[in-house]
Amino acid sequence: MDTPIQFQIHTGSAEPIYRQLMEQLRRRVAAGQWKAGQELPSVRELAGLLAVHPMTISKAYGLLETEGLLQRRRGLSMVIAAGHERPAPKAQRIEQLRPALERVAAEAHELAIPKQQVLDLLGKLLDNPGSPR
């Protein structure tokens, strides 16, 4: 059973919506959750679902196609490109996580929270990912 392809966006962010979509797709594909051949919602469907301008969606899809993560099939539908059948090597996935952790480290410094307490909290969050943020 494939993991369904669903996107979530946050407004008020310093990350533009098209980038949020790209990053979510990169992470899911690297994790091997969204796999080669899986079909993405059409621009129309996703624009309607998220209530965002269709050009935002097509921009994200277009850039991901250029990167080789998406492939345009006959007709207009997009699928996850071939070569993404299994999870990316762990080292590569860790690299993808680095920017987020760098932000956490910077904010922990700003808040003057000791290292061990940050690690404890991160550990708790990892054990219990469903907890409210």
Place this chain on the structure above:
Amino acid sequence: MSSFLTLDWWRAPRRSATPEAGLALHASAPSDTRLPVAVQGLRLGYAKNHAPVLTGLDWTLQAGQVVGLLGRNGAGKTTLLEALLGLRDPQAGAVQLFGQPAAQIDDAVRARIGYVPQQSDLFEGLNARQLLAYFRSFYPRWNEAKVEGLLSRWEVPQDQLIGKLSGGQQQRLSIIRALAHEPDLLVLDEPVASLDPLGRRDFLRELVEQVLDRGTTVVLSTHILSDLERVAFNVAFLKDGRIRLQAPLDELIEQCRWLQGPGAEDHGGELLARFGPRLLVRAPCLSGLPRETLVQLVTLEDLFEGLA
């Protein structure tokens, strides 16, 4: 008919009954390359002794653009949108709608424009059904299926006097009225102020559908930034009577930074705003800044703070 002369044109959007206007519209619309909106040197004030609201404003909307108009309260957004539709006489400057002077647009151009005013308080003595029948009589084209669909989806009571409807219901009705004749240009002045979050989301979806199906040009003023961020691919900031800046929102968020501290003044980019020691800079040369310079990303709210 004479009483119509005292009404703004959008309340009675046809000078005369010419069925040809509708035919001409269908024949010419697809190949039309004229700009939906072109404003040049627009100057408008309300009283002699007061500073003018618009001070030589230039603005262009390309076909198919969705532009969010941002500005502080009292910046003149409503005045601008009204002048843009030819509902106010400017002291100087020119507005063209689809190539025609805004004050003299013909029926064919009127039929291509949909307008949701901030307040539409004239039709309180009619019910929704009567109001829509009234407007329907003016337009060569009218999408009855869409009207019926939206009326039931948005739960607008059809047999109650409009004056008795809630603010949100009146606003929904006003939006339905503006979409019914499938306009090529939609001018929306705070269209969602009285809608709840679900109503707003549904409205945004409808707007996205219009853009997808018809390539509608949209100008939308609202203070609800999260809505704007979703649907407005472009944003325009109105300040001091002019359009201070218009650009794709993605681009602005990616190019702009807050800078503060040593070296901030030598940013090498375009200074957009200054708040004491904090600078809002577009496209700064980050590699040229010393390590001690504080560099922060921006959100749409930051841009509003700096530019509106």
